[in-house]
Every structure is written in C-alpha cells, then in structure tokens.
C-alpha cells in the first residue's frame with residue numbers, strides 16, 4: 001500500500017509541473033494512508049525532473065520520519081496539521097501558482113463570481129488572516145496550518161477544497177493526491193478568471209445563493225462530505 005502511495009504522490013508532484021502550477025522546486029504534494037496513519041510527501045528542494053518514486057519521504061502524523069533518506073518538504077508540518085484536523089482528506093497540495101498567489105498576496109478571498117466557481121467551491125475561496133510575527137518566528141509551518149484550520153471553521157473541506165494563505169499562496173486538498181492537484185488547477189483557473197472579471201467590472205458582485213446552490217449541490221449533493229460533520 002505504501003509503495004503504491006509513493007507512486008501516486010510522485011505522479012501528483014509531476015502533475016503540478018505539467019499543469020504549470022509550479023516553477024523549479026516550488027510547491028509540494030502529499031498523500032495520506034489512513035490504514036497506517038502515514039503521510040508520503042515530496043522531498044525538499046529536489047527538482048521535479050529528477051524526482052523518482054523512491055525519493056518520496058514517509059512521515060507519521062507527529063512528523064517523525066519513517067522512511068526515505070531525503071529531507072521531507074519544508075511545508076510538511078502544514079500538511080500534517082491539515083491531515084490531523086480535516087478528517088477524510090487523503091491528499092494535499094501547496095503551490096505558488098500565479099493568480100492564486102496574487103489573491104493571497106492581496107490578502108483577499110476569491111468571491112463566487114460565476115457558476116464555474118460554484119461547481120467546485122460552495123462559496124468564496126477563503127483567505128487566511130496574516131500570521132502574527134510571533135507565529136512566523138515560532139513554528140511557522142505549524143502556524144500556517146493552524147491559521148488554515150482557524151479560517152476553515154464552519155466550512156466543510158469537501159465543499160471548500162482549498163484556501164489562500166495571506167502573503168503566501170494556495171493550499172488545496174481532496175480524497176487523494178490526484179484530486180488535491182485537480183483542485184489546485186481549478187483554484188488557479190478560478191483565481192485567473194476572477195482577477196480579469198474584476199478588471200472588466202469593478203462593481204462585480206458574487207452570484208446569489210440560489211444560483212450557487214443550484215450549481216454546487218447538483219454536482220456534489222446536499223450532504224457530500226468526507227468526515228463526520230462540519231469543522
């Protein structure tokens with residue numbers, strides 16, 4: 001099972017580059033094996049072209065390295081906070097994709113300007129608050145995960161499969177690493193569409209609840225969520 005997950009996470013990391021979500025060694029993808037409680041994640045600082053399944057690093061939810069000779073991604077603690085807090089997600093992606101990072105740097109969530117957005121996100125793509133200096137100076141990557149969890153309170157991860165970390169960039173998730181990449185691609189496209197929509201119409205407003213419900217719920221159903229209840 002773990003060997004299969006290493007291949008799946010390796011493929012997901014390569015897809016980040018293939019889909020144009022990352023440059024050089026930016027970003028990372030991970031996958032979670034519920035049975036063993038272990039996480040497979042990209043090694044830190046390794047060029048995507050050189051990555052092989054055997055390079056994937058295995059850690060437990062406490063962050064102890066279980067397998068792999070390379071250093072785990074620098075964002076590993078953030079992934080681990082989300083796996084501990086969001087029951088049911090099986091894959092997480094972090095990128096610095098251009099348009100989503102623009103909204104993150106502006107500290108703005110992405111409103112639901114159209115039905116394309118409503119097909120994937122039940123409402124805005126939220127943006128976290130800025131991290132306080134003490135949080136940055138402390139366990140920065142853990143605090144990045146904590147501010148994501150804080151912002152997602154009252155939201156259901158499968159209904160909002162991604163978020164913008166203020167001043168940083170997007171994180172997305174899904175039932176597995178491939179779906180986390182898929183949601184990362186969708187998030188980037190929604191960010192691009194929304195930025196150009198704002199440029200065309202400065203008075204633009206989010207769509208109303210009726211249209212949001214129609215598009216999201218016909219695609220995902222009323223009670224589709226991974227975990228037990230909402231956050």
Ligand SMILES: O=C(CO)[C@@H](O)[C@H](O)COP(=O)(O)O
Nearest residue numbers: 025026027028044045073074
């Ligand atoms: O967010 C960042 C840097 O701001 C990271 O995502 C790096 O872009 C990739 O780090 P590694 O996964 O290679 O450690």
